[in-house]
Every structure is written in structure tokens, then in C-alpha cells.
Amino acid sequence: MNDLMWILWGALIACGALLLFMLLRTALLRPPKETENSQTPPLPDLDESILAAHLSEAVAIPTVSLVSPDDDGRHFLEFHAWLERTYPALHAAAEKTVINKFSLIYRIKGSDETLKPLCFLSHQDVVPATPEGWEAPPFGGEIKDGYIYGRGSMDMKSQLVATVEAVEYILKHGGTPKRGIYLCFGHDEEVSSEHGAPYIAAYLKERGVSFEYLIDEGGIMADGNILGVPHTIALIGTCEKGYADIKLTSKRDGGHASSPKRPTCLGLLAKAILSIEKHPMKTTFNQPTKELFRDFAPYMRFIFRFFMANRDILSPLLRAVFTLIPMTNSLVRTTFAPTMATGADRRNVLPAESTANINVRILTGDNSAGVLKHIQKTVGKNISAEITNVTEPCPVSPTDTPQYRALTKALKEVWSDLIAAPYMFIAASDARFYYGLTPNVYRFTPFKYALSDQARIHALNERCEVKALVPAVAFFIRCIENSCMD
Ligand SMILES: [Zn+2]
Structure with missing residues (x-):
């Protein structure tokens, strides 16, 4: 054999060895063994039709973002009154603070004040919509074919309603949590949050509040087959661009x-x-x-x-x-x-x-x-x-922590086949204003929407599937039960 042949053979053997090494690594990459007890308590008994009716009512109040703080904010006040009527246990137990006329903070005190409270964020405002091209009026809150139609039904009155329902449920069924809970609802996220979230965060910071962890909108729940994962997948936003x-x-x-x-x-x-x-x-x-x-x-x-x-x-x-x-x-x-x-x-x-x-x-x-x-x-x-x-880009929230594990545990308790992973959220959310209150800032929307329905956000025929409501509320209840109750 001449030198060239030797070189070719050498290269071939090296490539073969590398391929073998790569195949071996692939074979050894297996899911971690479940260490925790897979016995999970039964999910809360929630009435889907009541949840749907509540979301429908919330969507029917047209809380379109105000361009100027002097604009007529009566729909926001109407929304506040609706919250008060619909969630009596929350309003009896919580201390409510209004920031810049329309943003809301609800504080449910924990029985152990040494524990940091949980925080759930949402925004009350929605982007505008005119009826042309809609299958149901954008502010009608119509329920048809198993969906609640309307502006905000996905972004994000669904999540706001789910968090409030969860707290209402806990207060009615579980009593006082040992760890406190905050609900912070800005009113202008869709127009750069000039008067809402930053003022809420500043108000809380002044009072020395810090959170165990915080959940805002973002992330995706989807069929994982698009990424070659034969499970439901959940992407949890640990930072944003x-x-x-x-x-x-x-x-x-x-x-x-x-x-x-x-x-x-x-x-x-x-x-x-x-x-x-x-x-x-x-x-x-x-x-x-x-x-x-x-x-x-x-x-x-x-x-x-x-x-x-x-x-x-x-x-x-x-x-x-x-x-x-x-x-x-x-x-x-x-x-x-x-x-x-x-x-x-x-x-x-x-x-x-x-x-x-x-x-x-x-x-x-x-x-x-x-x-x-x-x-x-x-x-x-x-x-x-x-x-x-x-x-500038946000810091990256940690994932090797009890707080992140608490969140993913709650997820797996509601969707047993689910696999969760952190990711970089590519849009903007109010969460970016809260880093002074906790390093554990997570963006996650616990609604499994069809990928084609994602395109309805800020567009025509935005809708929330009725059957997505119970798991979403159950997820927030589980977060509270796992972190705040004895
Ligand atoms: Zn939003």
C-alpha cells in the first residue's frame, strides 16, 4: 500500500470510531430515573362550565389598553367590580392596592411571615379588535364549539382568571396558606407597560417584599413531536431577549x-x-x-x-x-x-x-x-x-433550585406525561420588571393550545378551548398547595 492508501484507511478507521462513539453516547442518553414518589393526590374538583362562564364574562369587558393615562378607564373599573363580585373569598381575605388608577395588587397574607410569598402576574389589558373577520364578536365572550371566543381569551385573561380561580378555590377549601400569595395585574402591558408593572414592582420593592418565585405569561405547551419528543412538552421562559x-x-x-x-x-x-x-x-x-x-x-x-x-x-x-x-x-x-x-x-x-x-x-x-x-x-x-x-436582555432565572422544581412538579401532577424544559422567551413580558423582587422569574402559560391557534393571539378569532381551563386552574392550585400549604 502506498502512503495515500494508509492515510485513507486511517481516516476511515477514525471516522468509524467517531461514529461508534457518537452512537454509544446516543444509546447512553436516557431519561433520569423518577426519584420522587409518583403517587400524586387527586386533582381538585373544578366545574368547567363555571370557569368558562367566568372567562366569558371577563372577555366581554373590553379592557383595551389606554393610550394615555387620562383616557376613559371605565372598562378597567368595570373589570375591577366584576372581579369583586365574582371572587368574594379573595376579596374578603386579600389586601387590595390600586396603582396608577387601574393596576391591581392583591396580597393574601401567609400565616408564617418568615416565608417568602408566591406571586402570579397577569395583565388586564388587551389589544384592540374590530368585529370584521371574527366568527364571534371580539368582546362578546361567546362560547361556541367548545371555545370561548374573544380578545383576551388567550392573551391573557385566561391566565388571569385561572390564577384568581385557584386562589379563590384555596381560600374556600384549604384555609389560610402558610406562605403568602400576591396577584399583580398590570393594565398596560400591550403598550409598553409605562404606568403599570414597573410601578407595581417599585411599590413592592419599597415595602421590602421579595418573592419565593413568580409566574407570568409566556412559554408554550405543545405536542412535543415537532421536536421529536413523544410527550406533551412545556417550555418555561427563564429569561427574555x-x-x-x-x-x-x-x-x-x-x-x-x-x-x-x-x-x-x-x-x-x-x-x-x-x-x-x-x-x-x-x-x-x-x-x-x-x-x-x-x-x-x-x-x-x-x-x-x-x-x-x-x-x-x-x-x-x-x-x-x-x-x-x-x-x-x-x-x-x-x-x-x-x-x-x-x-x-x-x-x-x-x-x-x-x-x-x-x-x-x-x-x-x-x-x-x-x-x-x-x-x-x-x-x-x-x-x-x-x-x-x-x-438589555434579562438575567437567566436558575433551574437547579427548589423553586423551579416546585413549578415543574406542579406541572407533572396535572399533565402526567409532560416533559418540561427552560428556554429563552423571545417576546417581552411584564416579568422583566420584577427582577428586583426575586431571581426566580418564570414565564409560563399553562394552556395547551393547538399550534395553529397560537396565530390567533393579537389576531382574528382569538379563542380559548373550554377544556383547557380545568388543567390550568389545577396547575395554579397545585403550585399553591405544594408551596404554601402544610
Ligand atoms: Zn400578554
Whole structure:
């Protein structure tokens, strides 16, 4: 054999050994043994039709976010009165505080004040809706074909109602919890939370409140087959991406459009935007994504498990695959979306200045300074880039803690085949304002919606399946029972 043959044989044997090693790792990646007693107490006896009627009533009160705090807020007051009428045990037991006219804090004192209370967040406001294109009026609260239709039935009066129902149930059936409970309901989450959540958080911080853990909207419950996991999966948001707007400005001599001097102001700006699209930031599997792989991988079908078990070796390939789909691309990198642009205000005028806005969602692990540096380098010195608006990514809430385990335990008690994993929530929630009150901030919506129904949020025919209500309320009851009762 000549030298080349030796090299080829050597390479072949090395590849074979590597493949064998990768297969062995895949075979050894098995689900952890259940250590806890799988005997779970029976789920609470809840009346689905009463829960549906309550959500329907809540949806029928059109608490559309107020653009200005001076706008007519009577629907929010109507909503507060409805809460008071519908949940008498809560209103008898809780201390209620109103913040900035419409946001609400309910505090149920625990019998042991040395224990930190639990906190459930929701927002009362909804985005607007007009009746065109709806199968039922958006503020009718109509129940048909097993669904409650209407704006807010998913985002997020369903969750608000579920938490209040759970507390009402506990107060009626279980008595005083030993650990306290807070319900905090902002009123302007859909319009950047300018007057709600940050003021609630500041009010509580001033009073020295800190929480055991906190649950806000977010996350997904779905059929896991899309990820090769033959179970119901629950994604729990342990952080959320940051947000920034970057303004690009191009300046050239203006003038008449009949004799343009190249490059033009808009031409330069267009080139800069194209360059940003061609040069995205680098991809990475950050901490929450690695934790997601860690927790789902042992349950995956073989081929998915093969890639997950060997993700250190196959990482470049995996990251490349993730970038092919917009949803998974946003999990592995900071994204740039050009959203607005300006030029001249006449058709025949060359602008002396043109601007564009790049909306940026900053990956947990990156920061706005790094993003600005990347953009400025990409667009070159003829274009100036400046940040006009920024929220840095949130810290990552821990998962190797009794608090996270309490949450996942409650989940498994309600959905026995469920597998939970942490992940990075790619939108924004009120939860980001509460880090001063607890490091254990989780985003989770305990409603299993069909994936196609997710597209109804903020869109036409938003609806909540009636049969999703009992498990959701049971989940919050279990959280309270496991953490707050003897
Ligand atoms: Zn929401």
C-alpha cells in the first residue's frame, strides 16, 4: 500500500470510531430515573362550565389598553367590580392596592411571615379588535364549539382568571396558606407597560417584599413531536431577549432629482440596510438553549437524540440548521429587522438626510454595546448608527433550585406525561420588571393550545378551548398547595 492508501484507511478507521462513539453516547442518553414518589393526590374538583362562564364574562369587558393615562378607564373599573363580585373569598381575605388608577395588587397574607410569598402576574389589558373577520364578536365572550371566543381569551385573561380561580378555590377549601400569595395585574402591558408593572414592582420593592418565585405569561405547551419528543412538552421562559431600536442616518448634499450625484443619500442607506441583512451576528447556543437541549434530549426519538447527544461535535451544523427557520434563528442569535425609513417629503427632491430604524432583539448573552459596534462596523463610516431605545436582555432565572422544581412538579401532577424544559422567551413580558423582587422569574402559560391557534393571539378569532381551563386552574392550585400549604 502506498502512503495515500494508509492515510485513507486511517481516516476511515477514525471516522468509524467517531461514529461508534457518537452512537454509544446516543444509546447512553436516557431519561433520569423518577426519584420522587409518583403517587400524586387527586386533582381538585373544578366545574368547567363555571370557569368558562367566568372567562366569558371577563372577555366581554373590553379592557383595551389606554393610550394615555387620562383616557376613559371605565372598562378597567368595570373589570375591577366584576372581579369583586365574582371572587368574594379573595376579596374578603386579600389586601387590595390600586396603582396608577387601574393596576391591581392583591396580597393574601401567609400565616408564617418568615416565608417568602408566591406571586402570579397577569395583565388586564388587551389589544384592540374590530368585529370584521371574527366568527364571534371580539368582546362578546361567546362560547361556541367548545371555545370561548374573544380578545383576551388567550392573551391573557385566561391566565388571569385561572390564577384568581385557584386562589379563590384555596381560600374556600384549604384555609389560610402558610406562605403568602400576591396577584399583580398590570393594565398596560400591550403598550409598553409605562404606568403599570414597573410601578407595581417599585411599590413592592419599597415595602421590602421579595418573592419565593413568580409566574407570568409566556412559554408554550405543545405536542412535543415537532421536536421529536413523544410527550406533551412545556417550555418555561427563564429569561427574555433584550430589545433595541437603532437609528441609521445617511447625510449627503440634497438637491433636485433631475441631476442626482452618486451615491445618493437613500442609495447609501439602502446599501447599509442590505449589508446588515447580509452580515447577521454570530450564532450561539446560550445557557437557556443548552438547558432546553439537556432536558428534552433524553426523551427524543433516536435521530434527534443522536444530534443532541453529540451537540458539542455537531454544534456548527446544528446552529446552521437553526438559522434556516426564522423561529429557531431567533433562538440562536440577535436579530435585526429594518422597520421604518425616511427620505425626502417630495417626489422630485433628493433628501439631504435619510434615516432608517432597525428593530433589534438582543440574544441573552449579547448586549446593546456589542450590537451597536457590530452595526456600525457593518454599515461603514458614511452612515451613523445610534441607539434610540433599549432594554438589555434579562438575567437567566436558575433551574437547579427548589423553586423551579416546585413549578415543574406542579406541572407533572396535572399533565402526567409532560416533559418540561427552560428556554429563552423571545417576546417581552411584564416579568422583566420584577427582577428586583426575586431571581426566580418564570414565564409560563399553562394552556395547551393547538399550534395553529397560537396565530390567533393579537389576531382574528382569538379563542380559548373550554377544556383547557380545568388543567390550568389545577396547575395554579397545585403550585399553591405544594408551596404554601402544610
Ligand atoms: Zn400578554
